[in-house]
Amino acid sequence: MKGMLTYDLMETARNTNEWLGATARAMASYPAFGLAPHPFFNVVAAWGEVTERSFARMVAKPDWGIRSVVGDDGRDHIITVETLVTKPFGNLIHFKAAGRPPKPRRVFLVAPMSGHYATLLRSTVASLLPDCEVYVTDWHNARDIPVSEGKFDIEDYTLYLVDFMKFLGPDINVIAICQPAPLTLAATAYLAEQEPEAQPRTLTLIGGPIDPDAAATDVTDFGRRVTMGQLERSMIQRVGFKYRGAGRLVYPGLLQLQSFISMNGERHGKAFTDQILRAAKGEAGDHDQHNRFYDEYLAVMDMTAEFYLTTVERLFKRRVVARNVFTVGDKQVDIGKITQVAVKTVEGEKDDISAPGQCLAALALCTGLPDSKKASHLEPGAGHYGIFAGKSWRDNIRPLVLRFIDDNAENGAPMKAKPAIRAV
Structure with a gap:
């Protein structure tokens, strides 16, 4: 096999x-x-x-480890993680603060599916909780998903985001971090055309490869020089009998971890020696x-083979989102259909994964959106991790994102919390 x-x-x-x-x-x-x-x-x-x-x-799923948050009343409110929507390849979760009235700012964080668990955004979530109701995509490890659940590629990923946004309602503010930025943009455009009443209020794209050709990095160079056949032969493996997903074709998290470490091998080696x-x-x-x-x-997860391969082929090689020719099933997604959702891009000056210019390309694609609903920010001296979880995020970017959300908010009471459901 x-x-x-x-x-x-x-x-x-x-x-x-x-x-x-x-x-x-x-x-x-x-x-x-x-x-x-x-x-x-x-x-x-x-x-x-x-x-x-x-x-x-390397085989452990980290805990969120967020125990409590201080409310406006000065009290500690216990945080519980509740699952609102359950799906085979990922859930929609909510960080509920016990005894605290719902916050009017409602934020939907789209976590990367790039080898790490959603808990990579732990500090991002913790920094938003005092001021927002926070919802996150909790993607599952492909090695634990039975083959009977079928495939999961970038089109399925996009439809998951569409379903999550429809469930959360039109007063939600979406923040997509890194890898999911182009697919979140596509999901928003899909809603704009198919169900405009379900569009989010704002969309913030942080360090994502909307147009990988806008600025070269080691990641984009790898995508150009390696053929799809080489990728499939060298990167794709079949899950062993130890896990529930035995027989599923995956891009193993251990291989992705090797790639991560090799990009900064000397720095990691020194860190472990010290x-x-x-x-x-x-x-x-x-x-x-x-x-x-x-x-x-070091806690890594496997991705389905079809998700990994379609990401490289369609987003990096064919640039279907950058050229505005992305399709979901038989429907072409036209990013120009976004006319109401305020869009902001955030980039780091020293980002070596999604270099400056790659994420900014989203604003040029939003041809139906007035300039008054577009914004961008380039953080001086910040690397990839820093723009969503480091000092740059805490001190500069987070306040700008919250201000962007508030500037595009509508007057009125926040929506009532929706009951938890289970979706197939």
């Missing part, structure tokens, strides 16, 4: 490294070695601790800065 052996070999290698780390940590920590204290044993134990934790995180030395000296903590970052960064 195609790729099942290589998939299991990757999992075997990961499992073996986790075991080696645990073994080194346990053996070098024997009390007997205290009779002959030597830094060697501390370093071996530290190497084992860091190695075991790192490889174990952490081992800190652990050997007893200076590392369970929730220190290194572990907080890498516990999330």
Whole structure:
């Protein structure tokens, strides 16, 4: 079966490294070695601790870890994550603050499906919760989805976003971060033509590849030089029997993680070396800065093969969104049909994944939208991560996005909360 052996070999290698780390940590920590204290044993134990934790995180789904939020009344309100819409490949979730009246600002965060879980946006969610009702797409790991659930490509992804926006209602403010930006723009245009009364109020696109050719990066260069046949042969594997999605063709998260690390290999290598030395000296903590970052960064998920391949072929190679020729089924999506939704783009000056210009291209595609409903922002000195989760987001971008939402808000009371439903 195609790729099942290589998939299991990757999992075997990961499992073996986790075991080696645990073994080194346990053996070098024997009390007997205290009779002959030597830094060697501390370093071996530290190497084992860091190695075991790192490889174990690669198959763990992180928790959101958002416990409470301070309300306008000065009290802590407990946060619970409730599922509003359940679908095979992803859910719509809501961060509910117990005992707090609903906030008039309602924000729908579209999380990337690019190898990491939606929890990558944890700090983004936490920063918005004091001022907004926050809803997020919680995408599922493809390895855990049975083959009987069928395919999931970029057209299915777009229709999921359409369904989520229809459920949330026209007073919702959509924020798409990175990978989903072009498909979120397409979903908004789809609604504008098919069900205009269900369009969101505002759409903010942050660091997304609307037009990958607008500015070259390593990502766009890879998309140009590799053929689809090469991608399918080298990247696509079949889930092994260990998981519920056994037999499903996927782009493994472990391969994506390898690509992420290779882009900044020297920096990651130094980070792990420094952490081992800190652990050997007893200076590392369970929730220190290194572990907080890498516990999330190393937790990866598989994507369906059809989603990965159609993303590369249609969005990067054929540029169907950039050329405004994207289709969903037999319907062509015309971005020029967006005439009411205010659109804002946000880019980072030093973004090496979606370079400045790629996201800004969205505004030129919105030919039916007046200039008064268009806005853009280029954050000086900010990289890709910083524009949605770092200091640049907290200090500069978040206030600008909230002001953009308020400037395009309509007077009136917020919509009443809708009951949770289950959708097939």
